[in-house]
Amino acid sequence: MSTVWIPQVLRASVGGAKTIDVPGATVGALITALVAQHPTLHSQLLTDEGELNRFVNVYVNGQDVRYLGGLETAVEDRDEVRLLPAMAGGAA
Amino acid sequence: MPKSYSDLLREARTKVREVTAADVDVLRARGGLTIVDVREDSERAQGYMPGSVHISKSYIEGQIEAAIPDRNQPVVLYCAGGVRSLFAAATLQELGYADVASMAGGFQAWKSGGYAWTAPVNLTAEQKQRYSRHLLIPEVGTDGQKKLLDSKVLLIGAGGLGSPAALYLAAAGVGTIGLVDFDIVDLSNLQRQVIHTTDRIGEKKVESARKAINALNPDVKVIAHEEMLLPDNVERLIAGYDVVLDGTDTFETRYLLNDAAVAANIPVVHASVFRFEGQLTVFQPYKGPCYRCLYPAPPPPELAPGCSVAGVLGVVPGIMGLLQSLEVLKLLIGMGDTLAGRLLLFDALDTTFTELRLKRDQSCPVCSDAAQAARAAGKPLPVPNFGSDAFVLGGPLGGAS
Numbered sequence: 308m309s310t311v312w313i314p315q316v317l318r319a320s321v322g323g324a325k326t327i328d329v330p331g332a333t334v335g336a337l338i339t340a341l342v343a344q345h346p347t348l349h350s351q352l353l354t355d356e357g358e359l360n361r362f363v364n365v366y367v368n369g370q371d372v373r374y375l376g377g378l379e380t381a382v383e384d385r386d387e388v389r390l391l392p393a394m395a396g397g398a399a
Numbered sequence: 400m401p402k403s404y405s406d407l408l409r410e411a412r413t414k415v416r417e418v419t420a421a422d423v424d425v426l427r428a429r430g431g432l433t434i435v436d437v438r439e440d441s442e443r444a445q446g447y448m449p450g451s452v453h454i455s456k457s458y459i460e461g462q463i464e465a466a467i468p469d470r471n472q473p474v475v476l477y478c479a480g481g482v483r484s485l486f487a488a489a490t491l492q493e494l495g496y497a498d499v500a501s502m503a504g505g506f507q508a509w510k511s512g513g514y515a516w517t518a519p520v521n522l523t524a525e526q527k528q529r530y531s532r533h534l535l536i537p538e539v540g541t542d543g544q545k546k547l548l549d550s551k552v553l554l555i556g557a558g559g560l561g562s563p564a565a566l567y568l569a570a571a572g573v574g575t576i577g578l579v580d581f582d583i584v585d586l587s588n589l590q591r592q593v594i595h596t597t598d599r600i601g602e603k604k605v606e607s608a609r610k611a612i613n614a615l616n617p618d619v620k621v622i623a624h625e626e627m628l629l630p631d632n633v634e635r636l637i638a639g640y641d642v643v644l645d646g647t648d649t650f651e652t653r654y655l656l657n658d659a660a661v662a663a664n665i666p667v668v669h670a671s672v673f674r675f676e677g678q679l680t681v682f683q684p685y686k687g688p689c690y691r692c693l694y695p696a697p698p699p700p701e702l703a704p705g706c707s708v709a710g711v712l713g714v715v716p717g718i719m720g721l722l723q724s725l726e727v728l729k730l731l732i733g734m735g736d737t738l739a740g741r742l743l744l745f746d747a748l749d750t751t752f753t754e755l756r757l758k759r760d761q762s763c764p765v766c767s768d769a770a771q772a773a774r775a776a777g778k779p780l781p782v783p784n785f786g787s788d789a790f791v792l793g794g795p796l797g798g799a800s
Contacts, residue, residue, distance in 0.1 A: 314673075314676065315673055315674050315675060315676050316673055316702065316703065316704075316709075351702055360696075360698070361694070361695045361696035362694055362695075362696050362697055362698035362702070362703075363698075364693070364694070366755050369753075369754065369755050369756055370755075370756055371755070371756065371757065371758065373760075374758050389753075389755070391678075391742075391744075391755070392698055392702060392703065393650065393671075393693075393694040393697060393698055393703060394671040394672065394673045394676070394678055394703060395647075395648060395649055395650050395653070395671060395697075395703045395704075395705050396559075396648060396671050396672045396673050396704075396705050396706040396709070396711060396716075
């Protein structure tokens, strides 16, 4: 199980949880498992083709998976996975 | 038998190695040498050796350990003529400094030898008092304070992020603060936009901010740009500024600012907030990633509501805005390590900071080597345009409130 950190903007889609433990050997498998549990996340994280949306970054232990192996990036138990969508707010 | 002055001087000469100005010039070019100016403040104010540390002879015993913790560090001391530095060097030897020399002939010999010296930076008596807590920090000092006074910082937005940042940058003595904002002060702003006041509701934000800045520090020149950041004015607005602080509220403006700032080689200190969370980084062109490297495309509006839709705890932009001003000061003075290449996440509910590593995207249409070369050749790479209405959320979010 890896722990996925859910940013505030996505928490409404996961019943308010801040972290969710999901099984999977790759980032893609984790996200598939996460989306299976919480289907409303699908359009927020993935394109219709199943790719990561370009406005969502995924970090494994602080490293951007775009520069690792993308959705194929291997994850191990106790790895910390963070979803990070862009935020606009400048406190208007 | 009591000793005379000349006895003491003779003794010091037997103990302390003396070096000529020419020797010191060679040694300092080689690097690794600490030069200590032991003259009084009034003498240093007439000029000094570049890079020298100033500890007047009266304070040498008390302050040298903090200035030079390593007792094996090679040190050369100088005064005006080479006598006081000789006695000070003898003191350092007694304190256990192993590689100490005194420069014969002092600053007079240095100057008359034609070697480089730094013309004094003169702060007024009032500035010395106002910035005294900065002047006491070796990393800032008079030189750093002078850099701040000569600096120009542009704040995009005098809102939740820009308000605290503007106040502290003004207090720190940033000489010119530009403000881009076309909005007016509203009662709902005052929960976090601390530069504005209840009796200035209805005033233009740039004018309200100008009053607060001038009241805090009359050294600061405020340039009010009462306009929205747009494709046809962004280059003009950011031109000539040393650093830009991004306190905008829309993706449209953030991409616009990013592209222009990379092209103009101006660092952008970026922050964004959402309810209890904040993100912060420094986009330093070509040295770290840019905003497009971090987020190649903006999210749809429903996934990224601004504060006027989603709300925000007032102190969160306060904290993020102050961290932005910290990064601005570091960039201006050239001290410490900035957040270039690192994204700092703040979670106010847990009071935790998390750091993520960022990289330059070698396929970035704005800041990659290829993009830079294409721009230099007058044929910039095409850049996705995110300037559609899709990114303007319901309500008068504007660009900079």
